Amino acid sequence: MAVTQEKTAVVKFSTVGDAITGNINVNFIEWHSKTAAADDDLVITDTAGNILWVDTADGIDYKNFCPLKNTVNGIIILTMDSGEVFVYKAAELPGQY
Numbered sequence: 001m002a003v004t005q006e007k008t009a010v011v012k013f014s015t016v017g018d019a020i021t022g023n024i025n026v027n028f029i030e031w032h033s034k035t036a037a038a039d040d041d042l043v044i045t046d047t048a049g050n051i052l053w054v055d056t057a058d059g060i061d062y063k064n065f066c067p068l069k070n071t072v073n074g075i076i077i078l079t080m081d082s083g084e085v086f087v088y089k090a091a092e093l094p095g096q097y
Contacts, residue, residue: 011075013085019076020087021047026068026075027090029053033083036062040081047074057082 003011003018011020029052031042036057044052052075053066062083075087 009089011087011089013075013077013080013087016077016080018085019047019074021074023071023073024075024087025071025090027088028065028067028069029088030063030065030086031055031057031080031083032086033057033062034060036060036082040083041079042077042081042083042085043079044085045076045078046072047076 003013003020029044033040036059038057038059040057040062042053042055042057044054046052052068052072055064055066057064069090077085
């Protein structure tokens with residue numbers, strides 16, 4: 001499923017299968033889950049299936065981030081047991097590069 005905010009500086013993914021396509025200059029990715037259970041998983045790939053980030057929650061109210069700082073070819077939420085993912089695009093953030 002394509003996400004609706006793909007042209008904004010911060011893109012929110014809320015379910016497995018959410019995706020944006022094309023080249024994306026990513027600053028960092030955050031995963032927030034207020035309802036996470038220990039061992040909830042997150043797997044994010046590009047459109048070619050290359051792993052961008054894998055993470056496992058350690059309990060409720062889990063937050064973590066990945067400083068990707070790279071241009072990727074699309075982003076797909078392959079696995080997300082709970083919560084939301086936020087992708088912060090570098091090209092849209094003034095003064096970052």
